[in-house]
Amino acid sequence: TEKLTLMLDWFPNVDHLPIYVAQEMGYFSDNGIEVEIITPSDTADALKLAASGNVDLAVSYQPQTIIAASQGLSIKAVAPLVVHPLTTLLFLENKGIKNPSDLSGKKIGYTVPGLMDVLLKAFADINHIKDYTPVNVGFTILPALVANKVDAVMGPFKTYETVGMAQQGYTARFFELEKWGIPDYEELIFVCGPKALADKSQAIHGFVKALDKAQVYTRDHSEKALALYLSAVPQADKTMETQAFELTRPYFAAVSSHDVAKWKAFADFALAHGLITTRVDVNNLIHLWK
Amino acid sequence: MRPSNYLSPALVAVILVLWEGAVRLMEIPVFILPPPSTIVVTAVGRASLILPHAAITFAEIILGILLALGTAIPLATVMFAKPPLEKALSPFLVASQAIPVFALAPLLVVWLGYGIASKVFMAWIIIFFPITVSLLSGLKNCDPEYRVLFRLMGASFYDTFMLLYWPWALPQFFAGLRVGVSVATIGAVIGEWVGAQQGLGFLMIQSNARLQVDLVFAVILWLSAMGLVMWSLVGILEKKMIKWKPI
């Protein structure tokens, strides 16, 4: 068996459920590989370390991958994990916000400077939000909203933060990006560096195939899949993760190949709205398995 | 017990009561600041979850402190013995304190992997600095009249160091060590941002992202307790080693 190291984008959560299913069901070993799962210290780490060959595979986001490519990091997207945006512009209910333009003149928070602030700006341009004040809230989303320091936050996942907020007794409402003019994109993808792809092509393909199988299993046996995940990640909060899983299920990838057109559209959008400054050729970025 | 001895527990009680009262009266949500009662309940009730993580972190802290001692003492000695070296090295020492963990993390992963080494390294960077600076200052503080005495006796640097400089610098060394062991806790936690699978830092980040703020603070309570234990140990060690002081 060949060993692969996989770095997540964040600490383990239900978004990564198919990975744990593949691990627990033995799909990886069926394909002759052994996978070590590692948590990063920062979302950018996964891309850096994959590009430098210090990990074989990494979970990342399509927008950040495009940014990395424009910065000259050579990486390849090898498979999708979650195929639609989970990121939202989120706010509390009963704030009288019906349309994005209701946020004109308000304070809008965002989670990751350099990424979400640009997305927010694009969103505002497209949806005619005027004279808003952007505020970097980091990951203190709920306190910022509850204490009325901001009226909405760009960046929370509709499948995750909403559940946490509900647990604390707050109901979240949100605008889904792809419904409000931002091109659809693949939220979570697997990437790897060119060297790993060349040296371990067989093993990585095995990983993709195993994951494909896990996605099918997750779709067909959702309760068992969740149980497998919870036993693999004991520190997870059961009730919260269960609810989050219900919300995430529809977005898991159905096929193990990327939608090149979607990537192209988002890359064009990124260039147009200043997320990147140099054009990225998505064909070089996506690895297609034959 | 003299009345003044009641002050310490009384003050602790007052602060805790004020905190509890403030949280309850001002209706501060638990996910912003849990009341101390909740924190204690969680810290004790979830001890079985916390303890295994605490063991890992404790090991990192101890290793970090040992490594810091093992580098700070020779470093301060060398910089004391050779002032040009001090001049040359201090910019790097000061600079080392300006590096945030996310800048260093990928490098640590590349060089030290995901094991305990990279966590200990982060802790080390944070701990060794106050010890080095304090020890160096203590060594420099040595009364020149005594130095002259040792020169008159024809003492080598080694002899002078062992018999004069080191005992002289001990009080300042311990002040540095006190700071060192106190920041060691956060040092290890920060270290655990570098690809940890366990440890209190790991547990905290996860709990925080899951909005289990009571658990976050319970972990902080455990960390503080660890810091306090080490702080007290340093105090005991100091008393043992500086017996000649009539304080």
Add this chain to the structure above:
Amino acid sequence: MRPSNYLSPALVAVILVLWEGAVRLMEIPVFILPPPSTIVVTAVGRASLILPHAAITFAEIILGILLALGTAIPLATVMFAKPPLEKALSPFLVASQAIPVFALAPLLVVWLGYGIASKVFMAWIIIFFPITVSLLSGLKNCDPEYRVLFRLMGASFYDTFMLLYWPWALPQFFAGLRVGVSVATIGAVIGEWVGAQQGLGFLMIQSNARLQVDLVFAVILWLSAMGLVMWSLVGILEKKMIKWKPI
């Protein structure tokens, strides 16, 4: 210049050359660790981007240091004057060093908002501790024979403090201040993780998210330079204030 004076720049040069060489020979990618040449080029070339942010952070650092001085000196004094208070307060001080920024962030946001206050607060928490501990240790170090002299003169605590304890503790105070100003840089940067719109910490996170690692390190270079400037200023101040030492 004596040969020993060449040591300092020589050593700096050697370290930089080794770093540059290592990065190039071991083919460490720029986005993991940029070579020093790249860092310097970016730090200078993008000064116009960095400088406005640096100004903000510098203001936070200065405020943090001032606030830390304004609290550490009275705190150490009070704890020195009333040992039971020291016993009661030190657990809280040690505990304050075990709190990671993300646990404190919600509280800071709610209480202090997104202005400069929350950043200064974070910096303060980090800076005041080494100063307090060092000053307190310095005060306690005062030779009891001199204390007796002041008692014989019927001196008030205030007089004894101003004329004896404080000058006596100055060298240790400065050792603490040296540590304080060095960690002030990371203190301000950490503060800027809490909802900053500008400042070097903000710029760093932004650059890191955009994988502009050379910019991240350029910012660290600027931060280090700030730390060094303050470190040197403390050194100059120390020489001015401790004129009686024949070192």
Add this chain to the structure above:
Amino acid sequence: MLKISGAAKIYGGQTIFSRFDLTVAQGQFNVLVGPSGCGKSTLFDGLTNVISLDKMALSWKGEALPHLGCHAAYMQQKDLLLPWFSLLDNALLPVKIGNQSLAAMTTMAENLFSRMGLKGYESHRPNEVSGGMRQRCALVRTLMFNRDLILLDEPLSALDAITRRRLQSLLLLLQTEFNKTILMITHDIEEALLLADEVYILSPLPMVITDRFVLDQEKPRKFTDPRLLEIKEKVLAQLQEGAHR
């Protein structure tokens, strides 16, 4: 009148003195002479509460006191000058601390400085002057306490014969002009005999008064007085005997 009775001090099982009594009439200049390490400094320290004695009854000017604390000016055996102050500032320390007028006392200190041969050294730091000069500065500081009772522990030990004589006259002046009560420890028997109204001879540990000489000769005295020479021989013999006990 200073009356000490039943003073006792034990250091780690070693009795330094027990049931030690001493009486000094107001305005008197009494001197203690005894072998090194016999407990003289310990006694002074105990009187002034620098250390606590195991037992002691004390009265000063008819008033019973736990210790002399703020009633006496005490010049310790070590000079204890503060390295960060100039000699003048060191000497003025008791003035700065008390609420005396700084201007008037500065004049007095400067006056004392020039009488003691420290003129021109007012702004030197303690580590820039000689051992004897430090001692003289400490003596000036003691006088600046401006208290009626003065305890001096070997105040002139680091001085040459000539300077010593000059300062001895100064000490006499304190007694005669300013009516101070003075209790002094010295190792110089001639000094004791020149200055004292009463000289106490002390034994080695445990310290007791083995002899007491009352000197009623007119002051200032000269050592050519044969009676003084005679007493000196007696004192020496007494000390010698104590050493051989």
Add this chain to the structure above:
Amino acid sequence: MLKISGAAKIYGGQTIFSRFDLTVAQGQFNVLVGPSGCGKSTLFDGLTNVISLDKMALSWKGEALPHLGCHAAYMQQKDLLLPWFSLLDNALLPVKIGNQSLAAMTTMAENLFSRMGLKGYESHRPNEVSGGMRQRCALVRTLMFNRDLILLDEPLSALDAITRRRLQSLLLLLQTEFNKTILMITHDIEEALLLADEVYILSPLPMVITDRFVLDQEKPRKFTDPRLLEIKEKVLAQLQEGAHR
């Protein structure tokens, strides 16, 4: 032979001494007497490189040296005992540092301790003994240097008359039995006359030798010798004169 010529030291514009010459024959015991603050300690410090002089030519045993450094044992005016060591450990410091046999030297130190009346105080810390005991300990330490030339700066100033006499005999023994060359500073003129082969009288700043007395009386001497008394008067007169210059 120790030969100092043209020694000069200026402190901040103030000339302490210039063109100061002194010669001590091997095996001699010479004593310097001079007013407080005249530059005696500065001279000794300069000889041993504790401070650097502005000028000096030096030779010892015929060999030209930049300074006496490791050829002389120097007892400074301050005792400089280390607070963290016991008296015995303090005294043995030069032994620990040099490569002498610790066992043999410990016996010697203990022997010196009992001769100096410090028996039983070997394991006391310096802050647990009296001023005179500290001074004696510092003297033992100086003797443990085991060097041929000994410089003593007021070594017995804190001691009572009896102890002082005992230690004076000890110093004489060093000269006569162990053939040490000794140069001593003292303020006690009788001590100078009892011990010295030559006594130098020094002037106030700037320091020059104003007089020199060669004493060839047999040692040990007694102060009843009328010639010594006569010289004492001369010395005092000389010092007095210097003070009034």
